[in-house]
Amino acid sequence: MESKKFSPEEPDWDKFLExxxxxxxxxxxxxxxxxxxxxxxxxxVEETADAxxxxxxxxxxxxxxxxxGKAREHNLIKEEVRNRFWSNRLFMRYAAAAVFLVLTVxxxxxxxxxxxxxxxxxxxxxxxxxxxxxxxxxxxxGDKMVLDADEKGIRxxxxxxxxxxxxxxxxxxxxxxxxxxxxxxxGQYQLILPDGSKVWLNSESELTYPVxxxxxxxxxxxxxxxxxxxxxxxxxxxxxxxxxQDIEVLGTAFNVSAYExxxxxxxxxxxxxxxxxxxxxxxxxxxxxxMQALTKNGRVRVKTGVNVEEYTAWKDGVIVLEKQNIxxxxxxxxxxxxxxxxxxxxxxxxxxxxxEVSNKLPIDVLLKGIEGQLNIKFEQNGRRFMxxx
Amino acid sequence: MGNDYSEQVVxxxxxxxxxxxYYAVFCVQAxxxxxxxxxxxxxxxxxxxxxxERRKQGMGRPEEFKHYGMRAxxxxxxxxxxxxxxxxxxxxxxxxxxxxxxxSREQEEESSYYDRLQRIFELLEELPEGxxxxxxxxxxxxxxxxxIAHAQGVSINTVRTQLSRAYSSLRKSASGLxxxxxxxxx
Numbered sequence: 001m002e003s004k005k006f007s008p009e010e011p012d013w014d015k016f017l018e019x020x021x022x023x024x025x026x027x028x029x030x031x032x033x034x035x036x037x038x039x040x041x042x043x044x045v046e047e048t049a050d051a052x053x054x055x056x057x058x059x060x061x062x063x064x065x066x067x068x069g070k071a072r073e074h075n076l077i078k079e080e081v082r083n084r085f086w087s088n089r090l091f092m093r094y095a096a097a098a099v100f101l102v103l104t105v106x107x108x109x110x111x112x113x114x115x116x117x118x119x120x121x122x123x124x125x126x127x128x129x130x131x132x133x134x135x136x137x138x139x140x141x142g143d144k145m146v147l148d149a150d151e152k153g154i155r156x157x158x159x160x161x162x163x164x165x166x167x168x169x170x171x172x173x174x175x176x177x178x179x180x181x182x183x184x185x186x187g188q189y190q191l192i193l194p195d196g197s198k199v200w201l202n203s204e205s206e207l208t209y210p211v212x213x214x215x216x217x218x219x220x221x222x223x224x225x226x227x228x229x230x231x232x233x234x235x236x237x238x239x240x241x242x243x244x245q246d247i248e249v250l251g252t253a254f255n256v257s258a259y260e261x262x263x264x265x266x267x268x269x270x271x272x273x274x275x276x277x278x279x280x281x282x283x284x285x286x287x288x289x290x291m292q293a294l295t296k297n298g299r300v301r302v303k304t305g306v307n308v309e310e311y312t313a314w315k316d317g318v319i320v321l322e323k324q325n326i327x328x329x330x331x332x333x334x335x336x337x338x339x340x341x342x343x344x345x346x347x348x349x350x351x352x353x354x355x356e357v358s359n360k361l362p363i364d365v366l367l368k369g370i371e372g373q374l375n376i377k378f379e380q381n382g383r384r385f386m387x388x389x
Numbered sequence: 390m391g392n393d394y395s396e397q398v399v400x401x402x403x404x405x406x407x408x409x410x411y412y413a414v415f416c417v418q419a420x421x422x423x424x425x426x427x428x429x430x431x432x433x434x435x436x437x438x439x440x441x442e443r444r445k446q447g448m449g450r451p452e453e454f455k456h457y458g459m460r461a462x463x464x465x466x467x468x469x470x471x472x473x474x475x476x477x478x479x480x481x482x483x484x485x486x487x488x489x490x491x492x493s494r495e496q497e498e499e500s501s502y503y504d505r506l507q508r509i510f511e512l513l514e515e516l517p518e519g520x521x522x523x524x525x526x527x528x529x530x531x532x533x534x535x536x537i538a539h540a541q542g543v544s545i546n547t548v549r550t551q552l553s554r555a556y557s558s559l560r561k562s563a564s565g566l567x568x569x570x571x572x573x574x575x
Contacts, residue, residue, distance in 0.1 A: 011560075013552070013553035013556055013557060014549060014553060017527075017549075017552055017553070017556070040560075041556065041560075044556060044559060044560055045527075045528050045556070047505070047509075048509065048524065048528040048529075048556075048559060049528040049529045051505075051506055051509040051510070051513075052524075052525055052528060052529045053529065054417075054506060055413055055510065055513070056529075057426055058412070058413050058416045058426065058429075058430060059430070060409070060412050060413060063412065063430050063433070063434060064405075064408060064409075064412075066430075066434060067408065067434040067437055067438070070434055070435075070438050071438060071441060074438055074441075074442065076438070076441050076442065076445065077401060130542075358539075360542050361539065361542075362538060362542060362543060362544045362545075364544045364545060364546070365535065365538050365539065365544070365545060368545070
């Protein structure tokens with residue numbers, strides 16, 4: 001951060017601006033000179049608000065459209081010319097995308113939206129950005145291609161390799177039999193399988209699949225986390241092989257989380273039904289919607305009445321937590337923001353967290369929220385955060 | 390794409406950037422005379438149409454576009470009022486309303502208010518996009534730092550620095566005017 005040396009005439013903007021936003025009555029403690037400056041600032045803010053109101057009334061963009069209409073009437077332009085001048089001009093049309101951050105510990109509690117004086121403690125985290133669309137496609141002939149971050153998904157079928165938007169990537173040579181889509185930390189990507197089934201891959205995940213499904217079953221291999229929306233085919237079951245378990249389905253939607261560094265592999269069913277089988281065992285478990293199978297050391301535990309949203313919201317850009325312990329929460333943050341938390345000798349709180357967080361949130365806001373709820377502090381060192389009590 | 394087309398695009402680009410930069414300031418200029426936002430908008434659009442037509446007819450680019458525009462818009466406003474007055478006079482034949490023209494302290498205040506608006510608008514055009522948006526969220530929408538950080542997807546620290554900078558420049562541009570306003574304000 002830059003230094004905050006102000007010349008004698010320059011007011012301490014931070015102090016005053018925060019005062020303006022907070023309810024506390026520090027105002028009485030200002031020196032006469034300061035309270036003069038504070039009044040001036042208050043006036044400035046009002047004046048700015050007033051000017052902005054007028055500015056909005058003038059409706060620059062709407063006026064430009066009217067103007068272009070007049071220009072057409074005057075034959076100054078013949079065609080509907082692309083209206084480029086406003087494309088990157090969002091002033092006054094800012095995205096009012098309200099992002100609600102609700103973090104709860106134990107019961108429900110809202111993260112305070114007023115920062116007030118606590119803003120001083122905000123973690124400085126410029127340079128760390130939330131994840132986005134990232135993936136590497138590897139074909140069985142050794143070809144590798146980094147996929148476009150502006151595209152959301154990729155599909156391979158008899159028409160070649162294309163983005164989900166329809167844009168062509170390349171043709172597919174005959175010798176290719178398998179493809180692997182790898183998503184790094186801080187990434188997500190979608191893919192459409194040759195049978196039309198859709199898969200959303202989460203950060204640090206990998207899916208290997210045949211470029212054409214042959215034989216009696218459709219078999220794919222998953223590392224990490226993926227959400228599957230499988231096309232129904234009566235005579236050709238869809239099988240997901242992942243750490244310690246095989247999942248067999250006909251047509252259904254479910255989420256599988258099978259990270260190497262997670263203790264359990266979880267399968268959560270959204271609709272339809274799936275059979276979860278532990279590798280090398282005869283036992284099979286049938287899941288119904290809202291049920292979840294946890295596979296751990298060759299054992300399966302089935303939970304019912306699971307909040308499915310919590311396990312599938314990641315594909316829609318939301319992190320939903322429901323009574324998750326802090327370790328799980330931190331692991332998710334590590335994967336999405338590509339950061340590392342170091343616990344050291346710190347005792348992590350045992351409370352669980354619940355809530356909803358947009359995955360576009362700046363990390364400092366997110367960590368600030370957690371700090372506010374739990375009795376811990378994050379100390380940043382590059383991409384590493386030390387957790388202190 | 391023929392030459393004709395590309396020439397037309399260059400034209401539109403030139404007009405577009407001038408419009409973007411001076412539209413608001415010119416509107417205020419018209420407001421001084423016509424006191425009606427919709428009329429002011431209309432007049433400024435007309436000014437740009439005139440300007441475009443003249444440029445197409447071979448007029449060179451004025452050296453001081455802002456100065457040129459300010460005068461032209463003001464004249465358009467005065468013309469408009471004259472035309473309106475003619476209409477009003479015709480109407481007055483049937484009524485006994487006295488047209489009251491009375492330069493007062495109120496009008497002086499109004500004029501310095503417009504000066505200030507123009508300065509703020511000019512400054513807003515100079516501010517980087519991000520600072521402007523954040524300023525709007527803060528001043529007009531009364532959002533807190535955290536809310537702004539959420540809405541813009543930036544860190545709280547960015548919000549703090551950007552706001553300080555924006556207000557600091559606004560304050561500098563205010564110079565004597567604001568002090569005057571402040572004296573009456575206190």
